[in-house]
Amino acid sequence: MKRILVPTDFSKHAEYALKVAAQIARANNSEIILLHMLELPHQGGDALSSGSDIPEIMYFKNRVISKLEDLMEVDYLKGITVSEVIQFEKAFEGIINISKKNDVDFIVMGSHGASGFQEMFIGSNTEKVVRASEVPVLVIKNETPNFSAANFVFASDFSAEIKKPFQKVKALADIFKAHLHLVMINTPNSFKPTHIAEGIMSDFISEFNLSNYSAHIYNDANVEKGILNFANKVDADLIGMCTHGRTGFSHFFNGSTAEDLVNHAVRPVITFKI
Template sequence: MKRILVPTDFSEEAHHAYEVAVSIARKAGAGIKLLHVVEGVTSYSPSFSATGDVITPNNMQHVYVLQLMEAMKAQMNQFIESVDHEGVGIVQEVDADRPISKIRRTIKEDDVDLVVMGSKGSSGFEEFLIGSNTEKVVRTADCPVLTVKHRHPNFDVQEIVLASDFKREVRHAMERFKDFQALFGARLHLVYINTPGAFESSGNLYTKLDDTAKKYGLQNYSVNVYNDVIEEDGILHFATDIRADLIMMATHGRTGLAHLLSGSIAEDLVNHTTIPVLTFPLK
């Protein structure tokens, strides 16, 4: 892990994410990029007419945009210094764009290994209508995304829940999950949530989990079958029972109608749990 991206809106939750990112960067020897995206304004860039004359936008709008960007850069400088980041390289960027589009481009262009984001969470009608920017990043990012809600000044992960159906596609995420476990020297708890709608015998499930652990050469782990009504509740209850520091999940990253119809357990967890969640896209 070399590059960590921390999108920030300067909120309390974003500050929590920045603290966690610094802790991870110190352990991994990684650098951090802090990104603030100003939405709803257009960056000033002069164009030229066919005769070579400079065409500028409205002067007042130009002045407003420049002043706004300078104010955001000053706020970014204060934000950087709000966390002790000694020994961690920090770069910053302030841009005017659509936040999700800018974050996705930055992930690709900067070859980002991990995104760390704060999340307020959402529920009810608000969640149905818009969700959150963090949820959208979880759904569409091409790299792992760690979501944080509360303050963790010394982010120390000892107990990790890895929740999955442990089908073949999980192999795409397993090496990343192992790397994160190794980074902290944590214990990994594989868990399958057995629900009434998709019930399997415990014996078969334990065999599947044992086979998965052996196949991927897992170390320092436990295998668990947990019964609950729905998967999301089962994951949350199991994580609470073992006092987990982190939940890890793979997500299919569905968008549009497929997402509306099927939803996403990973995105629901990001919205509803207070435990940090690391998601990895299966694409």
């Protein structure tokens, strides 16, 4: 794990994410790229692209530079290689573009979650990044002084399409020295007899060289509740799952359990793009 991207808007939730990224970077000798997206009014963006030196733009940019420099001096980043990037772009698009341009291995983001109408109509940049990122995205909700992934729950249907992203799951579990709790959630709408579910999981696991793991089948009313309840049962440090990255009407009608978890889980959630 060489590069960790941490977007920041200087909020407390962004700081929670940066503190966790610092712990991971320190343990793995990784570099942190600290990114702030400076979204400007439409006319400002046009002026910037034409090369005009607008005092208003420079004022905001200088304020951000000052805040980033102060942030880079905090004690918990000492001894870690940290670079700063200010991007004049919409937050979601900029995060994805910077992650590709800098060949990052991992994105760590803060999120306060949302519920009800706010969740439906406003959405969040974190959700959009979870949906689109080609690299794993770790979402942090709360202050986590001692981040650990010793109990790592990975929920899946263990179908063939999960095999490729699962290689990243396994690699991260090895880095974190985690015990992988592999769990299939059985629901009334998608019920599988135990012997069928066990067979699917056994066939999937046989293709990977796993040692520190356990396999579980958990029954619940729906997938999201099942994951959250199982995570509580095993006192998980981290919840992981894959996302299809659906957009548009497909996303609206099919929903995304990964994005729901990002909104509703209190524990850290990590997502892997299928």
